[in-house]
Amino acid sequence: MARTDLWTRDQLLLALRLYLRLPFGKLHRLNPEIIELAKLIGRTPNALAMKACNFANLDPELQARGIRGLSNLSNADREIWMEFLTNAEGLASEAEEAAERIAGVAIIDLPDLRLPTGPTDFERTVRTRRVQSFFRAAVLTTYNSRCAISGVAGAELLTASHIIPWSESIERRADPRNGLCLNALLDRAFDRGLFSLDDNLRVIVSRRLIDNVADAKLKCSLDEIEGSPLAIPSRFRPDPEAIRFHRAKVFQP
Template identity: 35%
Template sequence: MTEALALYLRIPFGQFHKANAQVKLLAARIGRTPSAVALKLSNLAALDESIPQKGMANASAADRRVWASFMTEPTSVIHAFRSQMHEATETSSRIGFSEQRRIAWEEQQGVPKMRLTEQRLGQAFFREIVLTSYHRKCALTGIDDSRLLTASHIVGWKEDRKSRLNTSNGICLNALHDRAFDRHMITFDEDYRLVIAPDVPIHTRELLQQNNADKLSMPERFLPDQAFLHHHRKRMEERLS
């Protein structure tokens, strides 16, 4: 179940089927059929309150326990993610990727190496969840190159340990807007509209507003939490005071 949840959180809806390569890989690893894994992914959607559509209503008690555990302490799911990513890169090597291409693929996907610390592993998992939720596009500009995208924390990593991996504490932003967001030069109001701090120079303001970047596109799941956004706006006010 933990393995299925780790996969569910990082693949888009519409890909929960037995022909999906990642579903097949997980099925082989845990000794289940691809159909059984695909069914489990659909069942998990029934527990996901962050989405308007619901999956099948027959999620088991075990499913519910693992989901509740992830929401409070995601360590076991992160470990499952590490195993899946390690196996995926090993498979990539076996099917003919050169070492250089494999490394480039890992860097693009944010794949953690086995030697990485738990903190960096958690960050990689958080990135996967957030980018998947936003269809790997910047929520403001629509930029769709993963190398230019960041899973931006609303409440900073160092500010609140308990919220570090909260799936509603992330927004997919491009590198420029992520840097401005992290420095509280921009924020978002209750309607998810872009707010630029008054001390931002005019030319920079124009760059931040290019491509009609004035309101967040909503993710498929895990909407930005309003309480986190309120905290972020307060941090901007504090910086300006």
């Protein structure tokens, strides 16, 4: 007889999305967010919390710190995790669509996106918003909503910065290993190649470009962070390959 209690794809996507959006310590059955989502997907809060915690057993950063979830991993859990690692952009869009459809989550408003002009452009814009929303939530959670360099806290002041730029890699657009949590000023400077990171995750500043920066406060800020260590995230440590790409293709020494 076929089992009727198997998790659907939508349910698994929302459980993984939950895991990426919440600190590990908040993945428990008494969390109001888990209680509400469990009701919407027809699972108990305990079952949803356990399913989300299962992904900790597949997360190498948590494993290295000795943090593990429950041991009852299913093949479906492993498959959705591998899909996240190999096709984060596609999975992110699908997970956010499921959150909108099932949980009534609104697409994040991204003011820097141009308005759609036709059906195809509209679909592209919606997908971009979904992927950006997924990426931002995962990166900010990874860095406990603090700038990885300055320590500034508060989601409204922070940006999920792509190490390999959005335009350079579709595959890395939603990958939190390709992300840094930076305050708005440092995000802009990072995107412009005014600073990067060395192999030890310490800040290196472009001396050539900084001489051409007219803003004295920005110059001072960059001078102050030179040599500073990046705060090591609780999970999804920056991918060394992405760091090397930024240093070689974006940073201008």
